[in-house]
Amino acid sequence: MxxxxxxxxxxxxxxxxxxxxxxxxxxxxxxxxxxxxxxxxxxxxxxxxxxxxxxxxxxxxxxxxxxxxxxxxxxxxxxxxxxxxxxxxxxxxxxxxxxxxxxxxxxxxxxxxxxxxxxxxxxxxxxxxxxxxxxxxxxxxxxxxxxxxxxxxxxxxxxxxxxxxxxxxxxxxxxxxxxxxxxxxxxxxxxxxxxxxxxxxxxxxxxxxxxxxxxxxxxxxxxxxxxxxxxxxxxxxxxxxxxxxxxxxxxxxxxxxxxxxxxxVGGSNPSDDIVSGGTYKLINVNSGKALDVAGAGTTPGTNVQIWTDNGTGAQRWTIYRNADGTYKLINTNSALALDVAGAGTADGTNVQVATDTGHAAQKWNIIKNPDGTYKLINPNSGKALDVASAGTADGTNVQIWTDNGTGAQKWQLIRLY
Structure with missing residues (x-):
């Protein structure tokens, strides 16, 4: 054609x-x-x-x-x-x-x-x-x-x-x-x-x-x-x-x-079972709580946290594969991308939602762990999506941190549609 x-x-x-x-x-x-x-x-x-x-x-x-x-x-x-x-x-x-x-x-x-x-x-x-x-x-x-x-x-x-x-x-x-x-x-x-x-x-x-x-x-x-x-x-x-x-x-x-x-179903890639264009909820293994946009906010810069799984759009993420093999996560409620604030690379840098620009701060490698959970590594920083201080309370902040394999950095990806 x-x-x-x-x-x-x-x-x-x-x-x-x-x-x-x-x-x-x-x-x-x-x-x-x-x-x-x-x-x-x-x-x-x-x-x-x-x-x-x-x-x-x-x-x-x-x-x-x-x-x-x-x-x-x-x-x-x-x-x-x-x-x-x-x-x-x-x-x-x-x-x-x-x-x-x-x-x-x-x-x-x-x-x-x-x-x-x-x-x-x-x-x-x-x-x-x-x-x-x-x-x-x-x-x-x-x-x-x-x-x-x-x-x-x-x-x-x-x-x-x-x-x-x-x-x-x-x-x-x-x-x-x-x-x-x-x-x-x-x-x-x-x-x-x-x-x-x-x-x-x-x-x-x-x-x-x-x-x-x-x-x-x-x-x-x-x-x-x-x-x-x-x-x-x-x-x-x-x-x-x-x-x-x-x-x-x-x-x-x-x-x-x-x-x-x-x-x-065998797949040859660790993330072959991630469906580009599929919508997921991400449940943190350590806390049992969902990756969530604070207050269901729709403004760029709104904080990302964990919260009790409630099925709202603030906790739904559509995952798209980028041409370079990385992924972006778009929140269905706000149409904003999961983003590392200021394209930071230091441990503890905040994770937020921001306008989808394709920047490296919004790219994530999704890697399957041996136990079937996933870690999300930001290629710009080389660091993992992490729950601050391995917290379990509603509202605990989400950040990037050196990949350490703990439950605070493990996520279940549950496809919704």
Whole structure:
């Protein structure tokens, strides 16, 4: 979806295809997948804790000479009867003749490996190009195609097939993938990939139609061993589908029933079971009390303390994985970030909530202890989230302190939703 999908028979692509076919990994036992994140689109509006809108034309049609202007208007994206509806319209807007929507989880939710799926009903029509896909979370720093891209589902025009592709950098843009079997795309189907350290497989309704080998970074595929975020969009026009014509039905609607991500419960990282975009309460092991914003405050600089677990928004924290592998914790009541005051590094520096800026004072490494609890280490200071003097009383201050493995620095992370 970043560059035009012109499917030339490049010699280098043929060589890569041959190599991938020759070096596919030996099948192994099925992963013990469990659901780690989903959006069922059952709320009254699009969940902005998960999704951000791309706005505009991308200056050059998002690299594909597309013809739409992406908006965040409900006319183009909304929740309707338990579905996310992305609607392309023929109308003059922002200097373009069509509008649509493009949603992404960048900076909010990202994943490395797992089964990623969505149940979608697609429109048909000349010039329509709906897609469900991923990009590397580091795209802002490394650019495309070095970010990597996995197209879980793309559909163009009036075809009876969808397409699954991957794009990456191998001394220049490289791509690999192909078309599904024929089926009725205008009905609901589940589009998915299974993504492991060894391979990416593409499916429609659980039936595999393509596979790529990424084991040991073969063919420079290191882009597929790092976190990716999700995208849903419907482009109009562009180099692959061509322009709409008089036969194209507008408005054209793409219905997304759900998006779900499953991962292997074994996990390879100490914090693999932390769901980016999940909301948690943090219970201090020593005191049995919850990480809490004093007075349910919403002003930057409000103190963070421990308090009896009461289920309020002041004690709920949405955890997002940053592109560098650290995490930020956003309080659901205030939308402010867990922050080390003044970016301090000394033992006893106060912990507060502050406006989310992405500063190192708001980044935390979440590390699983052998007993199943977690410690949160601020990488700016190298120090742990700590309850002052190992206190157990309501209102005891939370600070940073040298990592010492005591109960005052151990937290249970209990996922709420």
């Amino acid at each position: 970043i560059l035009a999908r012109q499917r030339e028979k490049w010699l280098v692509l043929l060589l890569m295809t041959a190599l991938m076919a020759m070096l596919l990994p030996v099948p192994k036992a099925e992963a013990a997948y469990q659901l780690v994140w989903s959006d069922e689109f059952n709320g009254p509006s699009i969940n902005t804790n998960y999704w951000t809108f791309e706005i505009g034309t991308g200056s050059n049609g998002w690299g594909n000479n597309e013809l739409q202007y992406y908006t965040s208007r409900p006319e183009n994206a909304r929740i309707e009867n338990g579905n996310l509806v992305i609607e392309a319209r023929r109308e003059s807007y922002g200097g373009m003749n069509y509008t649509s929507a493009r949603l992404k989880t960048q900076g909010k939710v990202n994943f490395k490996y797992g089964r990623i799926e969505a149940r979608i009903k697609l429109p048909k029509g000349q010039g329509l190009w709906p897609a469900f896909w991923t990009l590397g979370e580091d795209i802002a720093t490394v650019g495309w195609p070095r970010s990597g891209e996995i197209d879980i589902m793309e559909h163009v025009n009036n075809e009876d097939v969808t397409h699954g592709y991957m794009h990456w950098d191998a001394g220049g843009h490289a791509s690999y993938g192909g078309s599904s079997f024929a089926f009725d795309v205008t009905q609901y189907h589940v589009y998915s990939i299974e993504w492991t350290p060894s391979y990416i497989k593409w499916f429609v309704d659980g039936v595999q139609f393509w596979e790529a080998n990424i084991q040991n970074n073969i063919n420079s595929t290191e882009e597929f061993h790092k976190p990716h975020f999700l995208l849903l969009n419907m482009a109009v026009g562009g180099n692959w589908p061509g322009s709409p014509d008089a036969s194209t039905p507008f408005p054209a609607k793409m219905y997304v029933d759900y998006v779900r991500v499953y991962q292997d």
